[in-house]
Amino acid sequence: FRRAPQKIKPQSPDQGMGSKPYQNKLFPPVEELVSYTSSSSPKRLVKPFFFTVGFTGCAFGSAAIWQYESLKSKVQNYFGDVQADWMDKFRPQKQGNLRKQVNKWWNSLSDGQRTVTGIIAANIFVFCLWRIPTMQRIMATYFTSTPASRILCAPMLLSTFSHFSFFHMAVNMYVLWSFSSSIVSFWGREQFMAVYLSAGVFSTYVSYVSKMVTGRFDPSLGASGAIMTVLAAVCTKMPETKLAIVFLPMITFTAGNALKAIIAMDTAGLVLGWTFFDHAAHLGGALLGVWYATYGHELIWKNREPLVKAWHEMRTRSSGRRGGEGSQ
Template sequence: MAWRSRAGSWVAWSGATGAILPHPGAHRGFLLHHQQRCGFRKVAKRVEPKKEAEQGELVQKRGVAPPVEPPTPQLPKRSFRRLVKPLVFTVGFTGCSFGAAAIWQYESLKSRVQSYFDEVRADWLDKLRPQKHGDFRKQVNQWWNSLSEGQRTVTGIIASNALVFCCWRIPYLQRTMVRYFTSNPASKTLCWPMLLSTFSHYSLFHMAANMYVLWSFSSSIVNMMGREQFLAMYLSAGVISTFVSYVCKTATGRLGPSLGASGAIMTVLAAVCTKMPEAKLAIIFLPMYTFTAGNALKTIVALDTAGLIMGWRFFDHAAHLGGALFGIWYVLYGHELIWKNREPLVKIWHNFRTPPKV
């Protein structure tokens, strides 16, 4: 789930552990403690203008600088003009993702046709070669082949999240991680964190929960869409959900960093539940209680809507809601509007890849 900080604060809460990420640009405020030794207040003496002038001359003679009041930290200004670049980035990245997925699917089909006889020949040679026992590489290949296509597809996503999680533990990289792997509409860097924060988790429980849900629904979503279309939708969902979070944070003034793959995972969950509303689901710790996918989706959307309206700050409800709505829209309308109209682009790529006949 995408975790976020309290409004106006320059820290990011991450995960159930309540870890705090200091923002590199945050001012360190000065806290003035006023202590009273007894129950009576001492009336301040009135200083005459003449005495003030004498004190000023004394300070100049001694060369002592007058006391300076501590600076007050400035809160970031919210402006919808700053969302123009994220909007352009969201539209452009989504279009490029689906375009690249269409070309990737074309190349995959072409490669499968060309390598058919090579695979037959390789299988024939494997039968002639003596079998090796206890080979680690062979065991890894057997494990990999036992996975479904969806599980093999999300393995790379899980590995990327684990790598970013390890980078959070390196003190030297803290500033870079906060700048590029947390999404914040008040930050100087707005566009690339919309994508990179989708692979970023500071809490181990946060990452484990998100990756478990992604692994559980991977087979269903990839069987439904194919790995190319799934990856395009997943990456686009991360950017779109972050942009929705930007808009809500700017509108409410609750600026602060967020991170996590929850927006993209909510898209996957919403797509599967919309396509198969009668499928039975169960909670991890309570497998005896089952409910339909349609009811689960309605409950999640209702909770995130309530959290957004009431201002709950533990989760980034705007990102959750944006991801869920994008998943529902894509299954109902987006697949027809985007993926089924990829043929002109594929033809252009085919003409580019095919050498002219002499």
């Protein structure tokens, strides 16, 4: 879920949070907001729009370069790894039992599960920060998102790693873990990370637009906008796969029907004005996942060759200059 913490109205800048520790276990504190007149201006969506476009471009560009460097490193280290494995046979083993168990557990994970481990760790870290009373003003400013906030762009990304309720975080991370193996096997870890991070920012922008239209400026937080993209992409690529609810394993349904139900529920929530969840972010993430699985992979990721080629040429020239300097 991506939760909309509290139904509030924008206030004057001097009406900020008090200094007392926040007591509500379900919803985070609310940071001070800009005035209602300023927050209702469509101009406040311009900067987040360019941030969304720019961040998405950087995410996919970085992922393409990351993949290039990873493949290059694997090729260069192949023979070195073979030699190291051969030498290890003649070296005494110093690993303790705990380290062996950790290595065994790590090696038992799929590529997808290893990839999302870092995301889950980041979410747990941010959840712990919410428990520190002196951090709550900073957390409310940068780790919840609303177009009425003084800070507009950074929370679009940071709020996707933010959960105030343990149950909220546990459900989101369970869903991410469950679908990670399938989606990373389709896209690879680099493309997955680009899509996941971009989806978090994009779904927040859709939430911003919805809040500007409806006049409800409730701050939101949670990873479900990005997770909806992952879930929708898997359901689009494997619509006949059988799914079940974790607490009701006897009830099964196809992935395609699950996706239709999710989109229908979030559309109803958006139209009817339900406010407990950020239905606009959910819907934006789900539609992005359907689009990317159907068209986006072909249009974006498969056209990364010019960027990778330019990066390769730059690396080659740089290596040539270093080689020339070393021979002088």
